[in-house]
Amino acid sequence: MGLAVGIDLGTSNSCVAIVKDGAPYVIRDASNQNTQPSVVAFGHGRSVVVGHRARRQLIYAPQNTIASAKRLIGRRFRNNEVQALLPSMAYDIIEGPNKDVRVRIQERMYSIPEISAHVLQHMRRVAEEALGEVVDRAVITVPAHFNDAQRQATRDAATIAGLDCLRVLNEPTAAALAYGFNRNHRQHILVYDLGGGTFDVSVLRLDDDIFEVISTAGDTFLGGDDFDHALADSLLEMIQRNTGTDLSENRTARLKLREAAERAKVALSEAGEVEINVPNLARDANGEDIELHTRINRAEYARLVMPLVQRTLRTCDEALSLAGMAASQIDHVILVGGMTRYPLTREAVNQYFGRRPFAELNPDEVVALGAAIQAHNLTSIDVEASAVLLDVTPQSLGVRTVGGFCEVLIPRNTPIPTQEIKAFHTAHDRQTEVRISVYQGESRMADDNEMLGEFVLDGLREAFRGEVKVRVTFEIDSDGIVHVLAEDVEHGTMRNLRIEANSGLSEEELSGVRFDDLDF
Amino acid sequence: MNRRMKQAIELETLHELLPDLSYYQLLGLELGVEQSSIEQAFRAEARRLHPDRSAMLGGPEIKSKANAIYRSLNEAYRTLRDPDARAAYDEELASGGRRMSAEARKEAEAAAAAANNPELAAKTEKGMKYWKLALQCWEAKDYKGTVMQIQFALMYEKDNDTFKEWLEKAKKAKDDNPVDDGHNPYKLRIV
Numbered sequence: 001m002g003l004a005v006g007i008d009l010g011t012s013n014s015c016v017a018i019v020k021d022g023a024p025y026v027i028r029d030a031s032n033q034n035t036q037p038s039v040v041a042f043g044h045g046r047s048v049v050v051g052h053r054a055r056r057q058l059i060y061a062p063q064n065t066i067a068s069a070k071r072l073i074g075r076r077f078r079n080n081e082v083q084a085l086l087p088s089m090a091y092d093i094i095e096g097p098n099k100d101v102r103v104r105i106q107e108r109m110y111s112i113p114e115i116s117a118h119v120l121q122h123m124r125r126v127a128e129e130a131l132g133e134v135v136d137r138a139v140i141t142v143p144a145h146f147n148d149a150q151r152q153a154t155r156d157a158a159t160i161a162g163l164d165c166l167r168v169l170n171e172p173t174a175a176a177l178a179y180g181f182n183r184n185h186r187q188h189i190l191v192y193d194l195g196g197g198t199f200d201v202s203v204l205r206l207d208d209d210i211f212e213v214i215s216t217a218g219d220t221f222l223g224g225d226d227f228d229h230a231l232a233d234s235l236l237e238m239i240q241r242n243t244g245t246d247l248s249e250n251r252t253a254r255l256k257l258r259e260a261a262e263r264a265k266v267a268l269s270e271a272g273e274v275e276i277n278v279p280n281l282a283r284d285a286n287g288e289d290i291e292l293h294t295r296i297n298r299a300e301y302a303r304l305v306m307p308l309v310q311r312t313l314r315t316c317d318e319a320l321s322l323a324g325m326a327a328s329q330i331d332h333v334i335l336v337g338g339m340t341r342y343p344l345t346r347e348a349v350n351q352y353f354g355r356r357p358f359a360e361l362n363p364d365e366v367v368a369l370g371a372a373i374q375a376h377n378l379t380s381i382d383v384e385a386s387a388v389l390l391d392v393t394p395q396s397l398g399v400r401t402v403g404g405f406c407e408v409l410i411p412r413n414t415p416i417p418t419q420e421i422k423a424f425h426t427a428h429d430r431q432t433e434v435r436i437s438v439y440q441g442e443s444r445m446a447d448d449n450e451m452l453g454e455f456v457l458d459g460l461r462e463a464f465r466g467e468v469k470v471r472v473t474f475e476i477d478s479d480g481i482v483h484v485l486a487e488d489v490e491h492g493t494m495r496n497l498r499i500e501a502n503s504g505l506s507e508e509e510l511s512g513v514r515f516d517d518l519d520f
Numbered sequence: 521m522n523r524r525m526k527q528a529i530e531l532e533t534l535h536e537l538l539p540d541l542s543y544y545q546l547l548g549l550e551l552g553v554e555q556s557s558i559e560q561a562f563r564a565e566a567r568r569l570h571p572d573r574s575a576m577l578g579g580p581e582i583k584s585k586a587n588a589i590y591r592s593l594n595e596a597y598r599t600l601r602d603p604d605a606r607a608a609y610d611e612e613l614a615s616g617g618r619r620m621s622a623e624a625r626k627e628a629e630a631a632a633a634a635a636n637n638p639e640l641a642a643k644t645e646k647g648m649k650y651w652k653l654a655l656q657c658w659e660a661k662d663y664k665g666t667v668m669q670i671q672f673a674l675m676y677e678k679d680n681d682t683f684k685e686w687l688e689k690a691k692k693a694k695d696d697n698p699v700d701d702g703h704n705p706y707k708l709r710i711v
Contacts (some may be wrong), residue, residue, distance in 0.1 A: 209566055378575045381524075390568045415594045416572065417587050477587070478571065 002134035004379045006064055006174070006371025007123050008141050009116065009154065011070040011223055012196030012338065013297050014038045014352055016123040016130070016450050017372035024372040026176065026365045028386050029126045035364055036126060040118045041065040041441040042105045050122035062255050063091035064105055068225055069115040072101045073157070074150030079450075081221045088229055088258070090251045091210075101447060111509070113153050117160035117262060124163060137164040139375040143198040144170035145218025147440045148452050155479065156510055166378045169481035171195075172202035173213055173391055174370030175336045179361060180206045181373050181387060187331035188214075191366075192316070192349055192357070195337035197223035201319040205331070212390040215322035215413050217315050220263040224265075224339040231261035234304055245284045253282045259294075259371045264296055267341045273297040302344055309348045316352060322413055333357040338368055374491045390415055393476050398449070402425070402427075406446040419475040424469045425488075426460065433458035434470055438484065457486050527578055534569075535585040551610075555603060562597040569593060595619075599705035625670055641682035647673045651683065654690075663694035 005027070008015040009446075011037040017026045026034050033052065041054035042064045047120045049057070058065045066133045074081050086093060094109070096102035102109045118142070151168045172191035179189065193200040195373035200218040204211055205213040210463050235257050240246050246255040260278045267274040278292040287501035320327060339345055349357050377386035397410040399422070409420045424434050434457045441449025460468045473485040544551055546560040571586040599605045642648035654669035670687045677683060 207563065210563055212563070378572060381576055386572070388567055390566055390570070390571060414598065417591055418594050419591050475591075 002136035003127075003131060004137040004139070004375040005127050005135055006139045006141070006169075006368050006373070006375045007120060008171070008174070008368035008371060009070065009119060009123075009157075010035075010038055010195055011198060011343070012038060013226065014119055014123050015366065015368035016127045016380055017365070017368040018127065019141055019149075019372050019376035022182075024369040024376075026180070026368060027130045030129065033451050034362075035066075035395055036119075038070065038116075038119045039065060039067045040069070040115050046117055051126075052397075057258060059255065060281040062251060063092070066091055066103060066110075066115050069103075069119075071221070071225070073112045073116060074147070074153035075101055075112075077101050086433045087248070088232075088254060090255050096257060105131050106224055106332055113157040114160055114255060116154065116157035120157055120161040120163060126160065135377070136162070137166050137176075138163055139167045139169050139371040139378065141169050141171045141174050141371050143195070143218060143220055144172050144200040144202055145191075145198070145220050146480070147395055148397075148480070149450070150220070151479055151481050155481070158369050159510060165479075168481070169371055169389075170200070170202070170216070170375055170391055170394075170480070171215075171367045172200045172216065172336065173204070173211065173366075173389055174374065175334055175361075175366045176204045176370070176389060177208070177389065178366045178370035179332075179334050179358070180211060181364050181370075184208050188325065188329060189332045189334055189335045190316070190319070190330045190353075192340065194339040194345060195223050196339075197221070197225050198421055199223060199315060201312075201315050203319050205324060209387040210390065211387060213392045213413075214325075216392060216394050217319040217322060218394065219311060219315055222311055223337075224307065225518075226257050226308055227265060227298050228261040229442075230305050231264060231301065232235040234464050235261065235292060235294070238294065239281070239290065243284060243290055245282070245290060246502065247282055247290075247312070251288075252283050256281055260292070264301070265342065268296070268298055268301055300415070305344070309345065312345075313348060313352050314479075325351050334361065334366075335359065336361075336363050338364055383516045391478075391480075392416060393418070393480055395440040397474060397476065397482060398439050398441075399445075400446040402437065405444060406439050406441070406447050406449055410476060412442065414476075416476045416480060417459040419473055421471060421473050424457075424470045424472060425466045426463070427465055429465050430462045431465065431468070432460045432462060434460065435473065435488075436484075438474075438482070439481075452482060455484065455486075457488070460488065460489060472520065524577060527574065528582060531569075531577075531586055531589065533583060538589060541592075543600055543609060545612075546593055548594045549600075549602070549622055550613050551613075555601075555606075558597070562593070564599075565593055566590075570697045602669055641680065642673065642677065643680065647675075647676040647680065647683075650676070654686070658690065660678060660685075662698070663690050663697055666690040667694055 003018065005016050005018045008137060015035045017024050017027060027158060028034050037055035039054040039058060040060070041048065041049045042138065054065060058067060068360065071085060072082060076099050078099065080099060086321065091103040094102050094104055096111060100111065102111055103115065120450040124135050130488065138158065140154060140158055142151055154168055155165050172193045175191050177194065186208070187206055189204050191202045191204070198218065198220050199222040202216040203214045205214055205435065207447050216475055226467055232254065236247055236254070254280050260276050264274050264276050276292060276294050276296060281290045281292055284290055330353060333349060333353050333355070335346070335349065340363050346357065357454040373387070374389065392413045393410060394412060396408045396412045398406040398408040401407045409422055410418060426434065433455065436457070437446065437454045438452045439446050439449040441453055443449050469489045471487045471489050475483045476483070477483060547558065547565055549557065569589055571583065571590050574582060574586045581582050599609050634657035642651040650669050654666050654673060657665035657669055667687065667690045670683055670690060674680065674683050674687070
């Protein structure tokens, strides 16, 4: 058996770590980089490059280069958030056979788990080259607020990459583990995790080697990308005002503006005011070059992105209220994710909690370190020495009932693994099948929640309504993945149902795309 | 006998006994135990019995047993940590039940939620109208509005203790949170 590592599969960057001699450390690549861009670039034929080399291709072959795939993983194409993202994506996104999202590159279709699998494969190679040993198992992290479909899709990505996924671990929980590992703390901490595309807040109680998540709240569509979009959109408007040319349909121009917006964001963390220069942006109706030369200062930038920062603070409110705690009861605030490097976010957190956040950890590495510790826990023989993570389910699990309501079976923040049993009765005379639709989310109306899947139990005995009973067990496992087991009480027949179709790949497809033997 | 074997046998035995154990027995507690010791007991048992502890112990069979044990532990904790659900469970236990059905637990949780739900505090139609407005103001952190609406509500229900209690709370919140010019609940200083 090979080595087990921890992989932080991020929206913008990924990081891999391992525990050696009792301490976790980040594995660097041959050029001594601690993180790798989560970018996959397709070249001619079947050639694929990932990481720093792919990141460089982003600007000159945007239609063949996939960045931020994590924002699409495990989502339905018709999802509002996916639709909102479409105009800003430089590559072709289409609806897949399972209502999922697929990308089209050079006339070939790829599912999102396949794209993410390339990133995982790359991280695995980085680790294998540095360690000189085979790596075949990993703990992979996901945003705490990810739902069943997104977790399942991440697991599928690991399978495609030929990795045995030991655990799908929540990013804030991993960060807490890295913070508290071997330190014997007794305190309440809050993890503020603002990454490239997602935002999570978790409140944990640390008691020696027990890490208990008390509450978690999040927004899977809020991250550094949105900060860049906000500035890029305002630059787009500025160009239209000044030149009369609308570039909103011009993909290359939008991408250049996005890159410029990101550079400005980074520069503003050092300087009070920065220049934004984008030459050769596009041509106007008369064939003249359109260029952009402007300046932006911190206050202007802050005004632009303030609504986003406020959304993060409202999520902090939510997590604290779910935990039944006040901000003053938190002993330490841990910052995670590249976006927390910026003075703007740090200052917001400072003011909200009335204290400086704990800043000794590298926000780009802490999640991977925690994942490595958990990988070590799950594979080491010496169980006495390991920490125990008590995690919760981030979203309520329910079924659709008459009138389109959603009946909650397992409320959010329930410790996992857990299960709930529900009896379903026939509603009409001679009814021979029962249709059950499973949802995740907090709305009372089923349609406002995310549908995980639907299944039909057929072959029931013809009888008067209410006579036939079906018992359905809903289980959420340690990965936060939902399993459904249905039992016809009368016949005693059991059926195991995987909620599929939403992660993007059916069981058959999954076995067809494994690329552990493929040559790149 | 080494520790791993001991652990495996313990899991096997516990799994076999599982259907017959009450929530109290699962957590290693006496029937009338104080509410405060329940959490502690859960944490101690979780440390010992969490499925991650036995990850390297054996194949899928032992894993599924460890999972089943921990799920029951969670179920016990969820029921006993809530005093209302616990009272309902104690009744069920007295009549011979070992487990709390999902429906029964949900009923108990709903009853507890209703008791804590301030929306049900109003007794008259008019009182209810202003009381609801007051709670909306409170949600929106408009404490001045909250005070005003509660005062209206009190005109219809002079002796409502919940209203009076909340009036004090709202007045205090109003004093603690002077209104600022913007409507931004989070004041941020740009550096």
